[in-house]
Amino acid sequence: MPLSIHDLPAPLDTALADRLRTVDFPTLGHYLEEGFCDAALQRVAGTGKLVGRAVTVRTTATDSTLLHHAAGLVGPGDVVVVDTGGDRRHAPLGEVVVNALAARGAAGAVVDGLCTDIDALRAVGLPVYAYGRTPLTTKLHGLADGSLCAPVTCGGVPVHAGDIVLGDANGLIIAPAGRLADVLDEALADDAEEPALVAELWAGAPLGDLTGATETLRRLTASR
Known part of the structure; x- marks a missing residue:
């Protein structure tokens, strides 16, 4: 796909986010079918509840240039959601990227793929969700491919920039704010x-x- 970069989404509705932090996320499963990520996409670092605004990044299998750029744009309450195009060999999320996100106040990170530096990630404490881990990392190839704040897929769920990401020890829900509010x-x-x-x-x-x-x-x- 050609390189596609869009503006960050509208700010998160803080009142809605505060209310979502008080609900038991599995209770939402009594009322929704859509938005529930693949059960194999699990938390590998961090604790507690994750509630944040999705900032979507689409990378290629081996190049994380766009992710490094996005890591400098996020702010408090953001959750970077990385679509690797189905790659399950390379890890775009590791110690440096996760520290960059945490330093800017991000709420968490989700990769539809693998992570690395698991001990360092756990020491940082930022909630990170992944399918697993590997020592094989992405590189900074600078390919003119990928997207920022465009629609992606994560855990089998379509994700738009600005959607709300909910995570705990049970897994992940990613859905539009209005659907959750309903x-x-x-x-x-x-x-x-x-x-x-x-x-x-x-x-x-x-x-x-x-x-x-x-x-x-x-x-x-x-x-x-």
Whole structure:
């Protein structure tokens, strides 16, 4: 693909981001199907919840010139999302790039591929998601190929610059802000009700009775 460089996306809605930090991310899975990255794309460094604005970078398999450029543009709350074009041999994310991102206040980094320098990445503490790690790194070839802040694919999910990236120990969700906002109230309500539900389970109540699943099955079998 030809080199394609676009402006950074609109700032993250801080009020929405703050509310998303309070929701249990798997609860969003009760209401959404889209936006969930491949389960094999997992956190390899960092802890806690990741909430940030996607800054998308498309690289070639061996050249990380564009990623180095992008690392100097990001700011607080940004999550660099790297599409390697399906490469699973070279690592564009390592100690230097991750330190560059952390120094500028970035919230995290996601690579649809591999990382390297895993001990150094864990020492930095920036949340990093990858499919694995390797000592084979990308180079600065300066190829006229790739994109910045253009649509990419990560973990099987289409990602646009400005989408919201949510990550924890379970994995990643990347979705437009509006789509997440649509289901957030219901998800937060579910979270608020869950402690009472768990208490009833320990008091002996069957789960199917509490959720209505058992009654649903009774109706289905009665209609045969």
